[in-house]
Amino acid sequence: MTDESADVPPRRGRPRSTKTREAVLAAARELLLESGYQRLTMEGVASRAGASKSTVYRWWPTKGVLVLDAAADEIAIGSVPDRGTTEDDLRSAIEQLIETFSRPLASIVIFAAITTVEADPEMAAVFREKYVYPWRLTAAQAIERGIERGDMASDNTQFILDVIVGTVFQRTLIIKEPMTEGLADHLLGLLIS
Amino acid sequence: MTDESADVPPRRGRPRSTKTREAVLAAARELLLESGYQRLTMEGVASRAGASKSTVYRWWPTKGVLVLDAAADEIAIGSVPDRGTTEDDLRSAIEQLIETFSRPLASIVIFAAITTVEADPEMAAVFREKYVYPWRLTAAQAIERGIERGDMASDNTQFILDVIVGTVFQRTLIIKEPMTEGLADHLLGLLIS
Amino acid sequence: MTDESADVPPRRGRPRSTKTREAVLAAARELLLESGYQRLTMEGVASRAGASKSTVYRWWPTKGVLVLDAAADEIAIGSVPDRGTTEDDLRSAIEQLIETFSRPLASIVIFAAITTVEADPEMAAVFREKYVYPWRLTAAQAIERGIERGDMASDNTQFILDVIVGTVFQRTLIIKEPMTEGLADHLLGLLIS
Amino acid sequence: MTDESADVPPRRGRPRSTKTREAVLAAARELLLESGYQRLTMEGVASRAGASKSTVYRWWPTKGVLVLDAAADEIAIGSVPDRGTTEDDLRSAIEQLIETFSRPLASIVIFAAITTVEADPEMAAVFREKYVYPWRLTAAQAIERGIERGDMASDNTQFILDVIVGTVFQRTLIIKEPMTEGLADHLLGLLIS
DNA sequence: ACTTAAGCGAGACGGTACGTCTCGTCTTAAC
DNA sequence: GTTAAGACGAGACGTACCGTCTCGCTTAAGT
Numbered sequence: 001m002t003d004e005s006a007d008v009p010p011r012r013g014r015p016r017s018t019k020t021r022e023a024v025l026a027a028a029r030e031l032l033l034e035s036g037y038q039r040l041t042m043e044g045v046a047s048r049a050g051a052s053k054s055t056v057y058r059w060w061p062t063k064g065v066l067v068l069d070a071a072a073d074e075i076a077i078g079s080v081p082d083r084g085t086t087e088d089d090l091r092s093a094i095e096q097l098i099e100t101f102s103r104p105l106a107s108i109v110i111f112a113a114i115t116t117v118e119a120d121p122e123m124a125a126v127f128r129e130k131y132v133y134p135w136r137l138t139a140a141q142a143i144e145r146g147i148e149r150g151d152m153a154s155d156n157t158q159f160i161l162d163v164i165v166g167t168v169f170q171r172t173l174i175i176k177e178p179m180t181e182g183l184a185d186h187l188l189g190l191l192i193s
Numbered sequence: 194m195t196d197e198s199a200d201v202p203p204r205r206g207r208p209r210s211t212k213t214r215e216a217v218l219a220a221a222r223e224l225l226l227e228s229g230y231q232r233l234t235m236e237g238v239a240s241r242a243g244a245s246k247s248t249v250y251r252w253w254p255t256k257g258v259l260v261l262d263a264a265a266d267e268i269a270i271g272s273v274p275d276r277g278t279t280e281d282d283l284r285s286a287i288e289q290l291i292e293t294f295s296r297p298l299a300s301i302v303i304f305a306a307i308t309t310v311e312a313d314p315e316m317a318a319v320f321r322e323k324y325v326y327p328w329r330l331t332a333a334q335a336i337e338r339g340i341e342r343g344d345m346a347s348d349n350t351q352f353i354l355d356v357i358v359g360t361v362f363q364r365t366l367i368i369k370e371p372m373t374e375g376l377a378d379h380l381l382g383l384l385i386s
Numbered sequence: 387m388t389d390e391s392a393d394v395p396p397r398r399g400r401p402r403s404t405k406t407r408e409a410v411l412a413a414a415r416e417l418l419l420e421s422g423y424q425r426l427t428m429e430g431v432a433s434r435a436g437a438s439k440s441t442v443y444r445w446w447p448t449k450g451v452l453v454l455d456a457a458a459d460e461i462a463i464g465s466v467p468d469r470g471t472t473e474d475d476l477r478s479a480i481e482q483l484i485e486t487f488s489r490p491l492a493s494i495v496i497f498a499a500i501t502t503v504e505a506d507p508e509m510a511a512v513f514r515e516k517y518v519y520p521w522r523l524t525a526a527q528a529i530e531r532g533i534e535r536g537d538m539a540s541d542n543t544q545f546i547l548d549v550i551v552g553t554v555f556q557r558t559l560i561i562k563e564p565m566t567e568g569l570a571d572h573l574l575g576l577l578i579s
Numbered sequence: 580m581t582d583e584s585a586d587v588p589p590r591r592g593r594p595r596s597t598k599t600r601e602a603v604l605a606a607a608r609e610l611l612l613e614s615g616y617q618r619l620t621m622e623g624v625a626s627r628a629g630a631s632k633s634t635v636y637r638w639w640p641t642k643g644v645l646v647l648d649a650a651a652d653e654i655a656i657g658s659v660p661d662r663g664t665t666e667d668d669l670r671s672a673i674e675q676l677i678e679t680f681s682r683p684l685a686s687i688v689i690f691a692a693i694t695t696v697e698a699d700p701e702m703a704a705v706f707r708e709k710y711v712y713p714w715r716l717t718a719a720q721a722i723e724r725g726i727e728r729g730d731m732a733s734d735n736t737q738f739i740l741d742v743i744v745g746t747v748f749q750r751t752l753i754i755k756e757p758m759t760e761g762l763a764d765h766l767l768g769l770l771i772s
Numbered sequence: 773a774c775t776t777a778a779g780c781g782a783g784a785c786g787g788t789a790c791g792t793c794t795c796g797t798c799t800t801a802a803c
Numbered sequence: 804g805t806t807a808a809g810a811c812g813a814g815a816c817g818t819a820c821c822g823t824c825t826c827g828c829t830t831a832a833g834t
Binding site: 053 | 807808813814
């Protein structure tokens with residue numbers, strides 16, 4: 001009878017402090033909500049968390065990595081379910097987008113991840129790989145089911161995705177006035193023939 | 194008999210140097226294309242232009258103002274003409290957007306103006322007032338003409354504007370892969386019933 | 387009639403602030419006396435002086451350069467005069483050494499300059515060039531005058547210099563107990579035959 | 580048969596590793612010779628020795644203590660013998676000094692021990708107690724024998740000690756050019772009447 | 773021609789954050 | 804109890820830009 005979980009790495013040295021980790025992430029969240037992404041500094045996070053700069057840099061080499069970690073729960077968007085009808089599927093997708101983009105912390109971090117490509121391409125890449133592509137894949141599948149059923153006003157999946165994401169992004173993160181209520185209905189009216 | 198042009202201030206002292214002004218704007222354009230908006234520094238612009246920092250700050254109090262001035266010609270988008278048919282009008286609007294967003298310098302500056310709200314709200318405000326609203330107004334008029342003719346798939350003007358701008362922004366400035374050719378046709382197919 | 391002082395360099399830009407310069411040097415002196423050379427930090431000096439780090443680094447690139455400047459007056463040892471008799475000349479030399487090594491600030495800085503060679507060879511080099519060699523040259527001349535007169539107990543100038551400097555250094559900077567009063571007489575008794 | 584040495588404390592747990600101890604001391608010696616005292620770090624010694632920092636700190640609380648331990652053999656200077664004549668005794672003393680100060684490792688450590696008082700007074704104290712005073716005591720006795728015999732040019736023992744130590748220190752550790760050969764003779768010529 | 777006033781370059785200045793480094797302490801699991 | 808590993812708080816390092824501030828020189832328009 002052998003140990004079944006033999007693939008556990010043999011941890012050595014002082015283990016990482018959960019307390020410090022959470023203090024740093026909490027400090028990052030607070031400062032994001034107070035001052036935004038640009039004005040957040042690694043030094044400020046360390047200070048607010050009662051941690052040292054070296055500890056912060058040891059685990060989060062850049063600001064982008066840090067805030068993606070700090071807001072991970074809020075950013076997570078899940079995947080688009082298969083509810084049986086095209087309208088229900090697309091409505092799910094659109095409402096997931098609207099809901100996620102409307103969370104205060106998530107909106108700040110997502111906006112930063114998208115718009116800071118130039119200064120921090122790695123942040124954008126991590127964000128895409130981890131959050132955007134998985135959702136986009138299931139959303140594309142939902143759209144393709146709709147196309148097969150003959151329900152869609154366009155047969156170009158990528159284009160429809162761009163319409164949905166672009167419009168919701170525009171309305172919720174750029175033009176910030178509400179109108180979010182009717183947004184899903186308007187989009188469905190346009191996309192479903 | 195009074196002075197006809199009473200609003201002309203009696204300029205005294207050394208007049209502003211056109212040469213310096215143009216050297217600074219040219220330096221800003223070069224650095225934008227070489228390094229992007231974030232990595233551009235006022236210090237770098239002054240140095241490249243052979244000007245002093247105080248001269249740069251005298252005329253362009255912030256990086257945003259400077260960059261909008263430097264790219265003014267490329268950013269100008271004009272207004273949506275009245276060509277007689279809904280399709281022609283909308284196609285004009287969409288192609289103006291695509292064309293403008295595709296110019297190298299304009300794309301950098303517009304992207305910065307839209308996404309830097311947090312760090313430089315004034316830049317965003319100036320950009321909206323001077324470039325976005327005028328175009329958006331004539332685009333809204335074109336859409337309303339289409340609604341009156343009964344050509345549009347939706348009767349909500351602001352929503353349609355968000356679809357157009359959001360989709361084009363998404364495709365040209367966020368997801369940078371081409372497909373720009375078919376974009377106008379796809380959008381027209383969706384928006385015109 | 388032409389301008390006689392045409393060789394004045396044409397000063398450009400904002401002139402250096404004398405006030406800041408003196409505040410930094412005074413802060414350095416205070417911290418040297420309070421904490422010693424090793425514990426003095428550039429950051430501490432800037433802070434105490436109400437100056438910024440960049441200003442300190444602009445003018446004094448290393449700690450060694452800064453403290454040599456801060457203590458310049460106290461370190462200056464002059465040169466050995468020619469008083470006519472060997473005894474008077476040597477007594478002058480020895481008393482200059484003792485007096486200089488006994489000043490609180492000078493002793494700290496000289497000790498640092500001598501003993502930090504390994505970590506900051508430039509400081510040691512500047513110190514030697516500017517303060518040690520000039521004095522050593524005139525002291526050597528005084529010794530040679532004594533040798534020519536047949537007054538000296540040894541005819542090796544460098545050796546006698548090492549005896550004088552080594553003994554005074556040993557007594558005043560290493561073994562710090564007094565006995566400094568009789569030191570000059572004892573040395574003269576030994577060196578003059 | 581019982582344990583004969585009952586006064587040995589009943590050691591428990593893992594015994595100290597002789598191998599590790601020697602690896603650390605050897606690493607310290609290597610790094611002293613390669614980089615000098617200032618640039619030697621506890622971290623570097625641990626790393627070179629394949630030991631952990633905590634092990635190094637457990638047994639050698641400071642860099643000074645470690646380095647004195649690592650160079651103990653080379654630093655040891657013995658005591659001044661009584662050879663019967665003043666000249667032989669003093670020559671022994673001076674040559675012991677010169678020889679010790681000329682060993683590469685010893686010169687580094689002694690120089691550090693003497694000049695690091697400010698930063699590490701404990702190191703200086705340990706060095707004085709363990710190496711300086713014992714030798715100084717026997718050297719003083721040799722000098723006093725010379726004074727009693729009427730051989731010395733001065734009757735102040737401490738002063739003569741300072742002349743000897745100061746001059747040799749000056750010549751071998753500060754001014755590093757040779758001339759060490761004639762040094763003992765020159766000193767004897769001066770000190771013996 | 774002479775005065776006046778703004779433009780301009782150079783560059784010093786106080787700040788602030790950067791990311792790196794070493795320090796000496798602490799916390800584990802393995803031995 | 805000792806060890807290797809290595810996380811941790813602390814704090815200085817030297818650099819880069821920020822936006823402001825003197826300076827002395829230049830350049831015209833108004834006298």
